[in-house]
Amino acid sequence: MSTTAKGQILDFIRGRYPQAEIDESQDIFALGFVNSLFAMELVMFVEKTFEVTIPNEELRIDNFRTADAMSGLVSRLAPDLAVA
Amino acid sequence: MTVIGVIGAGVMGVGVAQNLAQTGHDVVLVDKDERVLREALATIGRNARMSRLMGGPALDPDEVLSRITTAVGAAGAAKADLVIENVTENWDVKREVYETLDAECGPGTVFVVNTSAIPITKVAAVTRRPDKVIGVHFMNPVPAKPAVELIPGFHTSQDTVQRTRDLLAAMGKKAIDVKDSCGFVSNRVLMLTVNEAAYLVHEGVADAESVDEVFRSCFGHPMGPLETADLIGVDTILYSVEVLYEHYADSKYRPCPLLKQMTDAGLHGRKSGRGFYTYDTQN
Numbered sequence: 095m096s097t098t099a100k101g102q103i104l105d106f107i108r109g110r111y112p113q114a115e116i117d118e119s120q121d122i123f124a125l126g127f128v129n130s131l132f133a134m135e136l137v138m139f140v141e142k143t144f145e146v147t148i149p150n151e152e153l154r155i156d157n158f159r160t161a162d163a164m165s166g167l168v169s170r171l172a173p174d175l176a177v178a
Numbered sequence: 179m180t181v182i183g184v185i186g187a188g189v190m191g192v193g194v195a196q197n198l199a200q201t202g203h204d205v206v207l208v209d210k211d212e213r214v215l216r217e218a219l220a221t222i223g224r225n226a227r228m229s230r231l232m233g234g235p236a237l238d239p240d241e242v243l244s245r246i247t248t249a250v251g252a253a254g255a256a257k258a259d260l261v262i263e264n265v266t267e268n269w270d271v272k273r274e275v276y277e278t279l280d281a282e283c284g285p286g287t288v289f290v291v292n293t294s295a296i297p298i299t300k301v302a303a304v305t306r307r308p309d310k311v312i313g314v315h316f317m318n319p320v321p322a323k324p325a326v327e328l329i330p331g332f333h334t335s336q337d338t339v340q341r342t343r344d345l346l347a348a349m350g351k352k353a354i355d356v357k358d359s360c361g362f363v364s365n366r367v368l369m370l371t372v373n374e375a376a377y378l379v380h381e382g383v384a385d386a387e388s389v390d391e392v393f394r395s396c397f398g399h400p401m402g403p404l405e406t407a408d409l410i411g412v413d414t415i416l417y418s419v420e421v422l423y424e425h426y427a428d429s430k431y432r433p434c435p436l437l438k439q440m441t442d443a444g445l446h447g448r449k450s451g452r453g454f455y456t457y458d459t460q461n
Contacts, residue, residue: 113387129400130232130322131409137228150239153231 183255187218193320298331408447
């Protein structure tokens with residue numbers, strides 16, 4: 095179990111799609127097996143795990159394409175957390 | 179000002195209400211349970227917020243919700259110019275709702291039956307306005323799906339067809355004309371496909387992942403039939419296949435025993451956390 099935000103996000107994605115090899119810079123939407131339902135699950139996972147509320151203007155696909163992008167979003171919303 | 183009544187605040191009613199509100203319509207959302215209505219508004223707000231992320235338009239959740247009022251009991255739609263009914267696919271429940279609507283609504287109100295299987299002519303027969311009853315089979319999730327099946331009943335008037343077409347166009351939906359028949363086009367084909375896919379797993383020909391992979395990778399479908407079954411609900415699939423089996427009295431619709439066993443075992447798909455796949459919602 096990872097302790098960094100990026101690691102936790104990667105664990106979550108890999109847990110749901112164990113058959114895929116996913117690294118932090120991989121566009122999970124471009125891989126083809128992630129659908130819009132999973133996008134919603136990602137939002138809920140990020141908000142619950144990191145105790146943040148993602149503002150409406152940040153709810154864009156580009157913020158959720160990669161683990162890098164998601165941890166970047168978390169670090170903007172909760173600067174203290176992402177350093178961990 | 180046109181007011182649209184939406185009866186039933188389950189998955190379909192919530193989607194229809196949101197779709198109407200986000201395209202500028204005033205909606206009265208009706209359910210028999212006040213708690214369900216409260217949850218429905220929360221869901222609509224959440225879904226509106228997620229709209230752009232899900233590939234839809236950017237929406238202001240407060241603006242969408244400001245167009246929706248709620249009421250307990252079908253009589254709450256008495257003042258609606260058009261009613262879209264989305265209650266459970268159970269004939270006794272539907273019949274009672276239509277008897278109430280027929281008594282409460284004005285004589286000009288059109289009743290749109292949102293059903294995936296029940297014949298429209300049968301619904302129209304319990305009202306005194308069979309010319310104003312028409313079927314529309316919305317797909318889930320409603321705001322994201324570009325088309326519907328439009329099903330006039332035996333007595334449906336051209337005026338009713340046109341009013342419904344106009345509303346669907348305003349909701350951004352393409353209407354595909356289909357004649358009144360149990361299961362219409364979509365469920366006659368989809369339910370048999372899912373049922374046969376379940377037989378393949380039941381007989382050990384392929385596992386669920388492999389069945390779905392064939393549809394995704396070979397046919398380019400965004401989802402395989404068993405993922406779709408988990409999304410719709412395995413119990414709902416079984417119920418739909420049974421309705422077709424009973425209606426046509428044709429053995430080609432015989433339900434796969436695996437669907438029955440999964441339904442009995444509580445493996446209902448995404449909503450129960452497990453179906454053909456396991457969904458760990460915690461992590």
